[in-house]
């Protein structure tokens with residue numbers, strides 16, 4: 001029998017409601033010390049709520065918790081930290097303008113002797129970095145670090161404060177495959193040394209690769225605990241969604257027609273004078289999906305921002321739906337939308353939504369001026385309400401409550417709201433950035449089907465994703481970018497992860513060299 005103290009965390013009958021939403025229903029969970037435990041479940045299943053209760057952000061309405069065999073009832077996250085619990089959130093809690101060292105010591109310093117504590121901290125952090133392979137330049141300014149490194153800072157910060165239990169919320173959502181591998185190595189080392197790790201993720205492959213046990217949540221309840229070695233992707237998907245899920249979208253052959261996007265020698269120099277996009281030319285025809293693959297930060301985000309009107313090209317031109325735009329043109333996201341371009345932005349928080357808006361306000365963001373939402377000089381509240389309600393139901397945004405603040409939807413449901421808004425306008429061109437980031441497997445299936453339907457309905461779709469699987473699954477042609485330039489292009493048939501991986505490192509295999517982007 002396992003002794004109570006051998007469990008890092010033990011929850012009994014944890015229950016939590018937010019108004020009419022029953023977010024956690026009598027949850028039991030026991031996590032053995034020194035293991036990696038996956039928590040999976042659909043969007044809105046209640047995973048983040050449960051972790052927030054453990055981390056002292058929320059109080060459970062009822063139920064009890066133990067940490068390492070001791071009764072545990074945190075009133076805030078400081079008490080959770082004192083009990084040895086650390087949390088790395090989906091959206092990092094770092095101060096961009098501070099250095100790594102300052103960020104880590106911030107709030108954790110003892111007394112007033114900051115100088116002393118900085119040098120002591122530096123020593124301790126060097127040791128932690130060595131023990132766990134968590135190399136981070138301590139004097140670098142956080143805002144200048146790649147996302148993967150910022151995440152390491154968060155982990156270091158938790159360990160520095162003595163975390164023995166680490167909660168990671170969607171840790172690979174923003175990482176490249178290489179960064180994710182590095183993270184898993186770090187997690188493996190932490191486990192070896194007795195740290196217990198809880199990881200919330202939608203990526204079943206990762207769950208199978210790194211966890212010891214998995215708990216599955218559905219609609220607020222814990223539906224199953226399984227030993228990772230005894231399960232597989234299909235079983236986990238079915239447990240989560242409550243039905244069989246197609247893990248690979250079915251698609252027929254593309255029937256491309258005339259180009260709707262034509263990009264010619266487009267360049268972009270940012271405000272610091274760095275050339276982020278270098279003389280790129282390509283096209284996307286009606287009825288096809290073109291994917292842009294590349295390691296994050298190689299210009300793909302800027303390409304989407306150029307095409308959607310968020311930034312202006314330094315030189316070159318682009319023709320969208322018959323309208324030519326160059327460095328001299330005056331345009332903005334609204335005018336781009338008005339010529340039949342929909343944009344699902346990569347970062348729903350920075351570009352897609354406004355947290356304090358209700359769902360129905362977020363639903364018309366960027367489209368509020370359209371006739372369908374206005375009656376004379378006033379907004380047509382009824383039309384907005386109805387449109388939003390129908391879309392929420394169609395896109396299975398949960399809860400389908402048009403008055404709920406955007407911030408109070410789970411991450412995946414926020415994403416579904418943005419996609420619903422853009423797709424419902426039926427644009428001829430769809431610019432799609434990271435469409436399934438933080439989205440559960442049932443919703444991924446639906447979103448992928450909708451992207452294919454858009455293609456089959458004659459739309460031109462440009463897709464940017466860090467998920468190579470997603471690009472390979474959906475795109476008819478794939479353009480690979482490196483350092484702001486196009487390295488080459490592969491057809492869907494030629495696209496395997498190895499070829500793409502090489503091209504993403506700027507190595508073009510012989511059999512690809514004759515391809516040319518834009519044909």
Ligand SMILES: Nc1ncnc2c1ncn2[C@@H]1O[C@H](COP(=O)(O)OP(=O)(O)OP(=O)(O)O)[C@@H](O)[C@H]1O
Pocket residue numbers: 018019021023041042043044045046047048049050398399408409410411412413438
């Ligand atoms: N502060 C809040 N006020 C009202 N409702 C909330 C609040 N926080 C969460 N909810 C609701 O509780 C439910 C559970 O949300 P939670 O964020 O825990 O889900 P999740 O499983 O983490 O989802 P995701 O995978 O999409 O992040 C959802 O219906 C959500 O809308």
